[in-house]
Amino acid sequence: MSISDSLGKVGMTADGVTASVYLARRNLARNGLRSTLAILGIIIGVFAIATLGILGSVIQLTAADALGGLGDQIIVSPNADAGIERLTDRDVTTITRAAGNDATVIPVVTGGALVERGESRTFAALYAVERPGDLFVAGAGELPERHRRGAIVGSSVAAELDVDVGRTITIEGREYRVIAILAESDGFNLLQPDGAVLIPRTAFADESYTQVIVRAESGSEAGAAADAIRESVNAREERVSVLELSRIVERIDQFFGLLNAFLIAIGAVSLIVAGVSILNVMLMSVSERRGEIGVLRAVGIQREDVLRTILVEAGLLGFVGGVIGAVISGLVALGLYLAVPEVTLPVVVNLRTAGYLLFAVLFGVVISLASGLYPAWRAANERPVEALRLK
Incomplete structure (x- = not known):
């Protein structure tokens, strides 16, 4: 052109x-x-x-x-540096009072043992949580409002032992009837439920708590609860260490x-x-x-x-x-x-x-x-x- x-x-x-x-x-x-x-x-x-x-x-x-909703959770653990190995009922009461009415306080006893069913056996983490519904979801059966008897089995343990609701498993010579199987975890959880078994607190030789999980309505409320717990529980001595998961998430x-x-x-x-x-x-x-x-x-x-x-x-x-x-x-x-x-x-x-x-x-x-x-x-x-x- x-x-x-x-x-x-x-x-x-x-x-x-x-x-x-x-x-x-x-x-x-x-x-x-x-x-x-x-x-x-x-x-x-x-x-x-x-x-x-x-x-x-x-x-x-x-x-x-x-990570899910970890930002609104905090973990209260015994301060091993001060020689505190476990948390007492009194500690849990103080933590509950400091956290406030809007927070959910979940004391946990942890351990581990060999779980057996017939010839099958596997090692599993053991948890005692009074109200399992505060942390877990059932994949089969129903979670009790308060866990007093029977065992709640994680999905991986149930698959390895080929166990269903209503069957029995043996832990350290004691038989437990399986009342529920937890749903498979699809995210990060403070307590890994897939490879765990939940049993009543009375089944542990030492019933004192190894940690307390506190769930607040938001990350800011979790931070306020963490400060209140430090001031209340550690008023006289550093009995507990408080981990704010919101900071890790940030x-x-x-x-x-x-x-x-x-x-x-x-x-x-x-x-x-x-x-x-x-x-x-x-x-x-x-x-x-x-x-x-x-x-x-x-x-x-x-x-x-x-x-x-x-x-x-x-x-x-x-x-x-x-x-x-x-x-x-x-x-x-x-x-x-x-x-x-x-x-x-x-x-x-x-x-x-x-x-x-x-x-x-x-x-x-x-x-x-x-x-x-x-x-x-x-x-x-x-x-x-x-x-x-x-x-």
């Missing part, structure tokens, strides 16, 4: 941006292979940023799901946030490399069209029009490559959901994922525009006489 035809086309379109878009599309199409390679670089960069960002987000949210979340930023930074490097490719494309394009640009300037096209046209070319490269890269990244994220059972749909499809895709596209356009600034400035400031002399 000749320069006069181009000017005629421009004259038939609206002024300003529309004319610049038309010329930019024509110029990019005229150098199809070069433009395609530049777009490919943007696609790779945007895909890297979006995919690494989404991957980091998926890991972070999956970890948060696995540290884990901070770690994954840092990891996510690192991954995005790695993707940004590839996009900056793509920007250098666009700079090269724009420079070569401007150099090849010096004569044409000189003619346009000679017939009255202003510097702003030339500047806008070159920037629109760079912006189009970034936008097209960004959109394609984001679409591919979105498909990869959905593939991750389909391929990995642990990854749930809400972890993949959410506002954060959409934010990473949008950020990657915008970053790709910004890098493209930045790469086109110098070639655009060079073209806009080309003297018409010099350009026509080299035509």
Whole structure:
């Protein structure tokens, strides 16, 4: 297409941006292979940023799901450094009073023993929890409101011993009728129920408690309860150590946030490399069209029009490559959901994922525009006489 035809086309379109878009599309199409390679670089960069960002987000949210509601729980344990090995009923009463009426206080006795049924046997953790429903869910049978008799068996122990509700198991020479089997744990739990057996507190030789779990309504209330427990129980001596799980959850979340930023930074490097490719494309394009640009300037096209046209070319490269890269990244994220059972749909499809895709596209356009600034400035400031002399 000749320069006069181009000017005629421009004259038939609206002024300003529309004319610049038309010329930019024509110029990019005229150098199809070069433009395609530049777009490919943007696609790779945007895909890297979006995919690494989404991957980091998926890991972070999956970890948060696995930790569940641990942020609103605290663990009160005997202070071994002060020679305290177990917690008494009086300690539990003090902890309950300090935690407040809205908190759930769950004293636990722990141990371990060989569990047998016929010729089958396995080692299991032993727990005594007065109200099992505060911590566990039954997969078969029903959990008693207060555990006074019988055994509640974890899913892994039940599978190894091939035991069902109503059957009996033997623990340290005592027989227990299985009254319930716990549901398989699908997340992180302070007490690992799958490989455990719950028996009444009276079955333990030492009935004093090894730890107390306190569940509050929120993380802030858990923090307040932890402070109150320290002040009450440790008023005279450091009898207990209090672990606030919300702080651990916060540290884990901070770690994954840092990891996510690192991954995005790695993707940004590839996009900056793509920007250098666009700079090269724009420079070569401007150099090849010096004569044409000189003619346009000679017939009255202003510097702003030339500047806008070159920037629109760079912006189009970034936008097209960004959109394609984001679409591919979105498909990869959905593939991750389909391929990995642990990854749930809400972890993949959410506002954060959409934010990473949008950020990657915008970053790709910004890098493209930045790469086109110098070639655009060079073209806009080309003297018409010099350009026509080299035509």
